[in-house]
Amino acid sequence: MNKSSRVRPYIPKPSRREYFTIIILVIEIIIFSIVSKNFLSANNLETVLRNSTDLAVVSIGMTMVMVLGGIDISVGSALGVVAIFVGWMLQREFNPVLIGFVAVLLGTIIGVFNGFLVTKAKIPAIIATLGISNILRAAIFGMLGGSWLTGLPQVFTLFTKGHILGLPAPVILLSIFYFIFWVFLTYIPAGRHIYAVGNSAEASTLSGISATRTQIVAFGLLGSLVGFSALIYVGRLASVEITVGNDLAMASIAAVVVGGTSVKGGKGSVIGTLAGVLFIAIMKNGIVLLGIPSLWEKAVVGVLIILSVVVDLVFTQRSERQKREQLSKQRMAI
Amino acid sequence: MKGKTLILLSLLMVVGMLFAGCATAAAPAAEEAPAAEEEAAAEEAPAADASTEEAAPAEEAASADGIVKAAQDWRIAFIPQLIGIPYFDAMKAGGEQAAADYGVTYMDVGSPEASAAEQVRLMENLIQQQVDAISISVLDSVSLNPVMQRAEEAGIVVYTSDSDSPDSVRRVYVAQAMDQDLGYTLIDTLVENIGGSGQIGIVSGESTATNLNTWIDYMKERVESTYPDVEIVDTRYTTGGSSEDALRQAEELMTRFPDIKGLVAVASTTVPGVAQAVENAGKVGVVDVIGYGSPNTVRPYIQSGVMKSSILWDPTALGYLNVWAGIQLLEGKDFQEVNNVPGIGEVKYFADSGTLLLGPPLVITAENVDSFNF
Known part of the structure; x- marks a missing residue:
């Protein structure tokens, strides 16, 4: 290391792993545009994007929590509970800004509570959020009481039908969200600090970073994003039924893993996650467009997750080998 | 630190139990001691509901005469597949109405998740409580047949309703509608709605759901045998029957088949998603949506025109018939080929399959949607 690099602020470059996801995403798009005549139509691409907006927003938060080495499987149930509150408030014609505020606040409270369970009560993230998920799922049953919310007033339609500057609203919305969190991270x-704590909580604590606070902040931010996603969900479906959010946690974790975030924590980026979300969304879209039986959808996503972890391992091993080789070269030079 | 963890954990468990308790208010506890309390609660429930519930069938007024009170206060339990969905809530309302009419005790005992193991556990509890009759909507016949046998051996009358297990010891199956009628009626109605010809797509729930798959088979059979100008282009399955997945797949079906004229939402949970997909695509009036959705679920979609009809049966009436059948079995009265059930009308009985049939499917349209509440 030379002196100048110590003075200059650290600017992480996108890693090879992210380029890898982006490259397979591009290959996927090329393949689908050749084999399906409907794939490249503006309408279809917009549909894919619109239908993955809430997943994409939640996955930003999931990335942060997973970089910390944690996980949150309560996001689907949390989204469901918030969506029911949003539905109730829409039925009573509350001010949309107020509804938005309450949604994000509720989500944040759930997220921070998860954070407390993980840090203060020292319950492993997967267990704590599994418990919360079950409690919230029961709450959804209790709150809906057998009567689903359908035909809700279409207030948050910006995300379903809206355009901003001639572009579909999700493009703008996701660009803003991902840019903000890319800058943040x-x-x-x-x-x-999220990366530092994810790499080694002990080392970060020794260097004066509060691992506890960092984790609570990450879970809290994930909660806020889940709350915001509930607005998108209600805008998209104008209804809340009992299975709301059933698949969200798994879909989000899959997207984050395919996007190159290490399941062991410490590594990953929102850019990779966005590529992961799009990759899975386009894969599912292609499966329907090509008329492949639905059963394959789950299998394909399963294979993708495993492949991603394998690719991760290969990349890690190679970079470690390179480091070792470099080190030994340096020693030889001495 | 450890102490704090324990306190938090136990708090968490208490909260969890509270929620579970709310959701399964009628479920009997594992111990026998609190069973008495549960019973008292179950007895109060029908009375409270009868005064507040306006959900009872419209025919109720006419049913005041023709009802012969039961010989004694029988305790009839029903195990639904799950609780907390409009469908089984409506069955419960019907059962409670019948219990009030005939002077018997009705217990609706279910779990908030559809699980055969839970049904076995609940049934064993009911055997412990020595109820007089148990009706069940069977989730998995293999796991439930043995416990149904044990209940009969304990002197309890066992029968099925809503979902059958034909190879079990059950005395009768109280059926909502014939699967064939449900499939055929849906296709007949849809074909009429889309003007006799065109492409239609199907969006279902999980690919393993037996009842949904049976209905789909009958739909295909009907299209093949009767409507040469109608083509079923694809059948999609959704993860857990979620509305969100249904919305996505319905939109993609419309992309793949731009001329599609009809979409079938088979699982009730997929109805809102498929209907919303058509609204989002701006194809209201172009693509007609039909499905097995309850009136409360489909009302907004029928009003907006995205759905013209929904096919179902009246689960309130089914719940009523369920209790009526239990009383007949307990009092040793044989079913006739055609039974006149007060409040419901003529109910056919098929001796060879041991099936008591509620009637033909109910076609919900703009004209009658407001007369139901389930």
Whole structure:
């Protein structure tokens, strides 16, 4: 290391792993545009994007929690509970801004509570959020009481039908969200701490970073994003039924893993996650467009997750080998 | 630190139990001691509901005469597949109405998740409580047949309703409608709605759901045998029958088949998603949606025109018939080929399959949607 690199602020470059996801995403798009005549139509691409907006927003938060080495499987049930509150408030014609505020607040409270369970009560993240998920799922049953919310007033339709500057609203919305969180995770100390704690909680504590606070912040932010996604969900479906959010946690974890975030924590980025979300969404879209039986959808996503972890391992091993080789070369030079 | 963890954990469990308790208010506890309390609660429930429930069938007024009170206060339990969905809530309302009419005790005992193991556990509890009759909507006949046998051996009358297990010891199956009628009626109605010809797509729940698959088979059979100008282009299955997945797949079906004229939402949970997909695509009036959705679920879609009809049966009436059948069995009265059930009308009995049939499927349209509440 030379002196100048110590003075210059650390600017992480996108890793090879992210390029890998982006490249297979591009290959996927090329293949589907050749084999399906409907795939490249503006209408279809917009549909894919619109239908994965809430997943994409939740996955930002999931990335942060997984970089910390944690996981949150309560996001689907949390989204369901918030969506029911949103539905109730829509039926009573509350101010949309107020509804939005309450949704994000509720989500944040759930997220922070998860964070407390994981840090203060020291319950492993997968167990704590599994418990919360079950409790919230029971709450959904209790709150809906057998009567689903259908035909809700279409207030948050910006995300379903809206256009901003001639572009579909989700494009703008996701660009803003991902840019903000990319900056947060790349340049803002609080964001950088997430990587530090994810790599080694002990080492970060020794260097004065509060691992507890970082984790609570990450779970809280994930909660806020889940709350916001509930608005998108209700805008998209104008209904809340009993299975709401059933698949969200698994879909989000799959997207984050395919996007290159290490399941062991410490590595990953929102750019990779966005590529992961799109990759899975386009894969599912292609499966329907090509008329492949639905059963294969689950199998394909399963294979993708395993492949991603394998690719991760290969990349890690190779970079470690390179490091070792470099090190030994340096020693030889001495 | 450890102490704190324990306190938090136990708090968590208490909260969890509270929620579970709310959801399964009628479920009997594992111990026998609280069973007495449960019973008292179950007895109060029908009375409270009869005064507040306006959900009872419209025919109720006419049913005041023709009802012969039961010989004694029989305790009839029903195990639904799960609780907390409009469908089984309506069955419960019907059962409670019948219990009030005939002077018997009705217990609706279910779990908030559809699980055969839970049904076995609940049934064993009911055997412990020595109820007089148990009716069950069977989730998995293999796991339930043995416990049904044990209940009969304990002197309890066992029969099925809503979902059958033909090879079990059950005395009768109280059926909502014939699967064939449900499949055929749906296709007949849809074909009429889309003007006699065109492409239609199907969006179902999990690919393993037996009842949904049976209905789909009958739909295909009907199209093949009767409507040469109608083509079923694809059948999609959704993860857990979620509305969100249904919305996505319905939109993609419309992309793949731009001329599609009809979409069938087979699982009730997929109805809102498929209907919303057509609204989002701006194809209201172009693509007609039909499915097995309850009136409360489909009302907004029928009003907006995205759905013209929904096919179902009246689960309130089914719940009523369920209790009526239990009383007949307990009092040793044989079913006739055609039975006149007060409040419901003529009910056919098929001796060879031991099936008591509620009637033909109910076609819900703009004209009658407001007369139901389930």
